[in-house]
Amino acid sequence: MLKNNTYNIMMQLTEEHKSLWRIKSEYIKDAKGSKDILAFWKKMVLEKETHIQELQSFLKKELS
Secondary structure, three states: OOOHHHHHHHHHHHHHHHHHHHHHHHHHHHOOOOHHHHHHHHHHHHHHHHHHHHHHHHHHHHHO
16 A cells, blocks of 8 residues: 555656646647747746656655
8 A cells, every 4th residue: 555645746746647638739739829828838948847846756765
């Protein structure tokens, strides 16, 4: 059985991946024509990718 902390990291990692997928596959496409919003979503992609990398690193530590 996983510790709560490990489970929480895994759940958040899943949510971040889902959110990143939505932004890349839907939100950016829908924002075409609005420079400000498109820039926001592109910034959000970078932030989500950073969060995912951090969570993956934490998960690795938790599972070792």
